[in-house]
Amino acid sequence: MSLFDSRISDVHNRLNNKELSVSELVEASLARISATDSALGAFLTLDEEGARAQAKKLDAALASGEERGLLFGLPAGIKDNIVTEGLRTTCASQFLDNFTPIYDAEVIHKLRSAQSVTVGKLNMDEFAMGGSNENSSYGPVRNPWDTTRVPGGSSGGSAAAVAAGQVYFALGSDTGGSIRQPAAYCGVVGLKPTYGLVSRFGLVAFASSLDQIGPITKNVEDSAYVLQAIAGHDAKDSTSANVSIPDYVSSLTGDVKGLRIGVPKEYIGQGIDPQVKERVLEALKVFESMGAVWEEISLPHTEYAVATYYLLASSEASSNLARFDGVRYGVRADNPANLMDLYRRSRSEGFGSEVKRRIMLGTYALSSGYYDAYYKKAQQVRTLIKRDFDQAFEKFDLIIGPTAPTPAFKLGEQVDDPLTMYLNDIVTIPVSLAGVPAVSVPCGLADGLPVGLQIIGKPFDEATVLRAAHAYEGQTEHHKSRPALA
Template sequence: MTKLYDKSLVELHDLLVSKEITATDLTRATFDRIKETEPTVDAFITLNEAKALDLAKALDLKGISESNVLAGIPIGIKDNIVTKDLLTTAASKMLYNFTPIYDATVMDKVYQADMIPVGKLNMDEFAMGGSSETSYFKLTKNAWDQTKVPGGSSGGSAAAVAAGQIPLSLGTDTGGSIRQPAAFNGIVGMKPTYGRVSRYGLIAFSSSLDQIGPLTRSVQDNAFALNAISGYDEKDGTSAGRSVPDFTAKLTGEMKGMRIALPKEYLGEGIQPEIKEAILKAAETFRQLGATVEEVSLPHSKYGVAVYYIIASSEASTNLQRFDGIRFGYRSEDVQTLEDVYIKSRSEGFGTEVKRRIMLGSFSLSSGFYDAYFKKAGQVRTLIKQDFDQVFQDFDLIIGPSAPNVAYGIGENINDPLAMYLSDLLTIPVNLAGLPGMSIPAGFSEGLPIGLQIIGKHFDEQTMYQAAYAFEQATDFHTKKPVILGGGK
């Protein structure tokens, strides 16, 4: 059988429809590929082999719909998205034994699209981190260089796709956690507009920032995936009642007349020279395709990291109160009193980074500091959003780097929280403003991928995909593969 792990969704769909392969064949081949590469990549926390094969066999009996490109396609799920009867840990000791009794809304949509969930992917604990090194269970490696981090918090979701373990995965993005690992692993990652995809069944980190999105190896694959998981959900109070367009409809390569903004702040201090050069080349590519690219300013974006860590940590300290050793999850055995249950269970169940953010958030919300920190952060968040609104009055899209650096060494920044936090400075403002943002491959530095970030107007993912597809067709970065996927050294 041909190498199925290297094919696009459309190619796999054609093989399934023509009956050259069955969904069962594809699912078995996927688990073979995972078992072959998992010792190198370490992307999965839990595999779902028995149920996946049952789903595939049932689908083969039903038949693959020619109109549904996603039918029979294996998909990996980030381990903070709850899955009925399948271990869901958020990569934390606190949830080491948590098996949910219901599915997240995105899982309902995965099943409605006849996709085959093959397992749960590693991540930073409770999505708090930028390298996937805070996971309680394992250390995921970058698909391109196993001495480098895969990014985070959706590091498992990105590395598994880049290594060819799966063609598609779901991640979550609170401050860049889809786009940064997508950039580090040379794939496509989309953080949709806040409210585009239901958060019901997502283990909350920061409720006003979190968003679920797809990671794939091509722009077209990504658009198909977003089609499937988008839509209004009455179970999610933040879900937007907007119609879902066909995100593949504008994948024409046409760019004439499009106006693109390039913020000077996104190419300033702290950006690696090779990344700056790659983004400027990308701007030139867009010009050659018929778009206008002009420099603009987003003056308040420099406050994004400070604002984000106050708001996100404050919301996290509230959301994580439920993990108390009483109802589910980890409970310390060395307890004498009820107070012991709370203190010891949380002290032993949470990792260092999670504790750090709970403390920071509790401080920001505490009496006497609320106005100075949390309220002030909310006011500056509004200014950041207004900067974007101003630019989008004259431009269709904003571009810039996805991250200020390429993937760094495992262990390099884990003991320097400030360096880790600052690596999200280019992605955070997008979440604060509730905008859609995506990362696509745009070059290499030191043999490691560089990501181009494309930012769109609220609910205008279609135009982002249009520009991303045109860029992808005009360049060959997306065709380059890591050694683990058959690429050259």
């Protein structure tokens, strides 16, 4: 069994008993990356020197009996759109190929306080725009279950690295499903917290009203540990919610008796792979056996979610990415004729095709004469989608369905068909538009590939979401399945 298959609590027991050192954990991570990453392409930047130096400091703290943090000694990978002081952060874009931040994101500061060890930055779709990790300027990430298939996106590097045992956990960002969908494709656990629970300070913005940082782990208990470490109010983030943070680990009681579960007919109907639907229905039987009850419901505005999301997210991207102009940071075009030529050539040369597509779509939606017809209308529909969830949660504690409509597809299969690619997020996008929490947990295989079960909760009720996911995990063996590469 891989060292990284152990739960956080088990690793900490071994550290306490001097059966293991932090340096050994870090060396195991670096060795695993060296052995497997040529096949995966999960890492963009490694910080071997920094990781080893941090490991030595933590070993000294362990020997002296100092108080230890929640994630003490655990090697972690960070999605490359989360800024790290002194460590290159590219957003998988040629535009930021030479960008080294001068400060840490708030979540990185919290991980340092929790005493985890950052081993490097993980590949992703450029500026988090994509659902397959084929839009990276540095080449695609490959799925550890089948390297001819995508790992999902945009946090594909984060999910692949955890699934392949390269790191103990990873941070990703979720805008329309970018943590949950790759977690489903790679057979790991991916948690999107409630919007505002985790600080976005230091996350390179794609769509500011949707982006949310969250953990990817191999089991639900570890997700609870990581969320405990990174959640909380941050005055540097104006969208950060000032709410009390419960003890997520203590909420994992295994008891779901009496929980009321709604299953949207839109999430298990047309367009959902029959095997995926079957795995979800099997999971619901497990919840029934534990004393939960479920019934089919409707979230009637689901059909408008994809169109709504791509109008809003692209509009916000158009605004957020205006800062990349070749003047202040990043790559600059050589020998421009004038200022306008500098802007045009820097952006044309620096951005990839998917980023350009979304900037153009967003600029069009925000333009004079079209704002009311597209952007304003999308905001109104977003309100209706959120209202669907609000009404459902008046009766139900949780909503459950698949994380993605199909298992992972082959590399190159959909790259020239943006509409089909966008529809892969049809069951994750509504959750993001509503701003509610959701976790994807493994619920079996379809044609030998992982299937994800999406458990959706009320705003800031991550404790119930994690409790239900942990109880389900305790009754099944799906989370223990490992890809051939691992």
